[in-house]
Amino acid sequence: MGDKKKVFVTRKIDPEAIELMKDSGFDVHVWEDEMPPSRDILLQQCKDASALLTLVTDKIDDELMSQSPQLKVVANMAVGYDNFDVPSATKRGIAMANTPGVLxxxxxxxxxxxxxxxxxxxxxxxxxxxxxxxxxxxxxxxxxxxxxxxxxxxxxxxxxxxxxxxxxxxxxxxxxxxxxxxxxxxxxxxxxxxxxxxxxxxxxxxxxxxxxxxxxxxxxxxxxxxxxxxxxxxxxxxxxxxxxxxxxxxxxxxxxxxxxxxxxxxxxxxxxxxxxxxxxxxxxxxAPHIGSASVATRNKMAMLSAQNIIAYFQNKPMPTCVNPEVLSS
Missing domain, CATH: 3.40.50.720 (NAD(P)-binding Rossmann-like Domain)
Incomplete structure (x- = not known):
């Protein structure tokens, strides 16, 4: 894959998914705080990131993507992706993924x-x-x-x-x-x-x-x-x-x-x-938004998000891309 590509993970997730990305040659940066990164921190981290692994609390909009020249893929650890501006991502050729089925x-x-x-x-x-x-x-x-x-x-x-x-x-x-x-x-x-x-x-x-x-x-x-x-x-x-x-x-x-x-x-x-x-x-x-909060399911969600990122850079089919038209362009 050449030089290690930076993946910014916006929250601590199952360590198995982090290791999977590292073993696949990525430079993985994890936001260690329990609370989500601020907008300023998110924008700063995205400047040199090739991929993001996000949660629904992270707003991935046109402003962010316009300031992320190396960004190629964003994987949301959720089924819903109302935090994504999918049309803007598609125009920019950025692939976006979610985690349906596993939860x-x-x-x-x-x-x-x-x-x-x-x-x-x-x-x-x-x-x-x-x-x-x-x-x-x-x-x-x-x-x-x-x-x-x-x-x-x-x-x-x-x-x-x-x-x-x-x-x-x-x-x-x-x-x-x-x-x-x-x-x-x-x-x-x-x-x-x-x-x-x-x-x-x-x-x-x-x-x-x-x-x-x-x-x-x-x-x-x-x-x-x-x-x-x-x-x-x-x-x-x-x-x-x-x-x-x-x-x-x-x-x-x-x-x-x-x-x-x-x-x-x-x-x-x-x-x-x-x-x-x-x-x-x-x-x-x-309840505090715990619909998917079982040990096995959160592991599957993290792993599927990581697999989407890895597949993109290995030129393999992404398991759950929400705008697959960018993959054929």
């Missing part, structure tokens, strides 16, 4: 953990036990929502949405889904019911799980009007991207019992601000 089932598991925790008041109960508030068994205490025989509404039947829906079958749930692309194959295989509009799903579902990408069209897809359509016993789960759900509207819906509860793995902004009123609600479970 699908792990994220679906976490989605279900949130669904069950919010639906059955698990976190509220745990808090009360620790605070000494649990005095006796209460016939009318900690009453949640039954999951079995209920209706699960899935917004976005991509890889993760599909795995969430499949898990619902084990609870004898009716699966109702919306997607811009109808999956008749999944309807025939699993008995899912398709809705051509979001509103029908919101009105009929007892549990609503959000799995759409974050785009201009899906920004605040769920707001005051949408919450008003939902059942009063509805539980909303968002393990996709925080800004898909309007947080102010969510707070009002939960506070006023327009819906029964919510489980969030993502927020707007991230991390959630400590004065955010959502933190004052017992019927809102909030």
């Amino acid at each position: 699908t089932k792990t994220t679906a598991d976490l989605t279900w953990a949130l669904l069950m925790a919010a639906g059955r008041l698990v976190v509220q109960g745990d808090r009360d036990v620790r605070a000494g508030k649990w005095k006796t068994w209460l016939p009318l205490g900690y009453l949640g929502q039954d999951i079995y025989d209920s209706t699960l509404g899935v917004l976005g039947l991509g890889q993760i949405g599909l795995e969430v829906a499949k898990r619902g079958l084990g609870f004898d749930m009716k699966i109702l889904y919306f997607d811009t692309y109808r999956r008749q194959d999944m309807e025939e295989k699993y008995g899912f019911e398709y809705s051509s509009d979001v509103e029908t799903v919101l009105k009929k579902a007892d549990f609503i799980s959000v799995h759409t990408p974050l785009t201009e069209e899906t920004y605040h897809l769920i707001g005051e009007k949408e919450f008003a359509m939902m059942k009063p016993n509805a539980i909303l789960v968002n393990a996709a991207r925080g800004p898909i759900v309007d947080p102010k509207a969510l707070y009002e819906a939960l506070k006023s019992n327009v819906i029964a509860g919510a489980g969030l793995d993502v927020t707007e902004p991230e991390p959630i601000l400590m004065d955010d009123p959502l933190l004052t609600l017992d019927n809102c479970v909030i």
